[in-house]
Amino acid sequence: MTAEALLFFLFAGLAVVGALNMVVQRHPIHSALSLILVMVSLAVLYLLLGAEFIAAIQVIVYAGAIMVLFVFVIMLLNAGEEERTNWSRLARYLGLPVAVTLLLEMGWLLYRTWPGETFVEADRFVGRTAAIGHLLFKDYVLPFELTSVLILVAILGAVVLAKREL
Amino acid sequence: MIPVSYYLILSAILFGLGVVGFLTKRNLITIFMSIELMLNAVNLAFVAFAYTWQVLSGHIFVFFVIVVAAAEAAVGLAIIIVIFRTRGSLNVERIDLLKW
Numbered sequence: 001m002t003a004e005a006l007l008f009f010l011f012a013g014l015a016v017v018g019a020l021n022m023v024v025q026r027h028p029i030h031s032a033l034s035l036i037l038v039m040v041s042l043a044v045l046y047l048l049l050g051a052e053f054i055a056a057i058q059v060i061v062y063a064g065a066i067m068v069l070f071v072f073v074i075m076l077l078n079a080g081e082e083e084r085t086n087w088s089r090l091a092r093y094l095g096l097p098v099a100v101t102l103l104l105e106m107g108w109l110l111y112r113t114w115p116g117e118t119f120v121e122a123d124r125f126v127g128r129t130a131a132i133g134h135l136l137f138k139d140y141v142l143p144f145e146l147t148s149v150l151i152l153v154a155i156l157g158a159v160v161l162a163k164r165e166l
Numbered sequence: 167m168i169p170v171s172y173y174l175i176l177s178a179i180l181f182g183l184g185v186v187g188f189l190t191k192r193n194l195i196t197i198f199m200s201i202e203l204m205l206n207a208v209n210l211a212f213v214a215f216a217y218t219w220q221v222l223s224g225h226i227f228v229f230f231v232i233v234v235a236a237a238e239a240a241v242g243l244a245i246i247i248v249i250f251r252t253r254g255s256l257n258v259e260r261i262d263l264l265k266w
Contacts, residue, residue: 031196038206
């Protein structure tokens with residue numbers, strides 16, 4: 001087994017274990033820490049797929065900024081353990097079946113439409129930051145500028161919502 | 167040498183777990199984190215397809231998804247804070263103003 005295969009199975013396993021743990025844990029802070037594990041493992045998988053830039057912003061923005069926000073809010077609200085309530089009937093009868101159906105559907109689609117197998121090799125395709133920058137500021141310059149407006153609106157919305165009175 | 171389809175299967179598994187969390191959890195913050203997990207699963211699929219067809223557009227889409235997720239997290243958590251302030255609970259079954 002090559003080093004790449006070893007890395008893939010190690011971090012894919014970690015991601016699945018983290019996601020399972022996130023669903024099983026009852027305390028939100030444990031779920032948040034498991035989700036951080038998933039995100040860091042995914043960053044390694046992005047590196048294996050040659051997405052250097054994406055791996056970096058996955059760690060900086062997702063695991064860094066967004067999850068810090070989550071953990072901060074959990075601390076701020078002093079959120080305790082999830083209460084054990086009767087599951088709503090909808091969740092009980094629909095939850096697992098819907099998830100299993102979705103999974104089977106995706107699996108079937110993958111199985112049916114897969115156009116021949118591509119193998120992941122190191123250095124065959126690397127998403128360099130310079131190339132992404134060129135694409136972002138030439139072909140995708142309008143969406144890029146629109147995201148700045150989106151973030152501005154999000155900042156204003158967050159401040160207006162969270163402030164007691166303006 | 168790992169086939170790209172393994173990455174897609176992993177992505178499907180993570181998305182399925184996100185759906186399970188979204189439908190079964192009772193805590194508002196955990197439900198929100200399940201959505202983030204689903205977004206991550208989709209990002210992995212985007213990067214895997216970008217590798218398959220050797221185009222960078224997939225990476226650009228992941229970039230935009232992450233930007234939107236950041237904005238969504240900021241606004242969503244602000245809403246969660248307001249809900250906690252007015253109702254004193256994060257349990258979704260207690261948030262039933264629109265139910266009759």
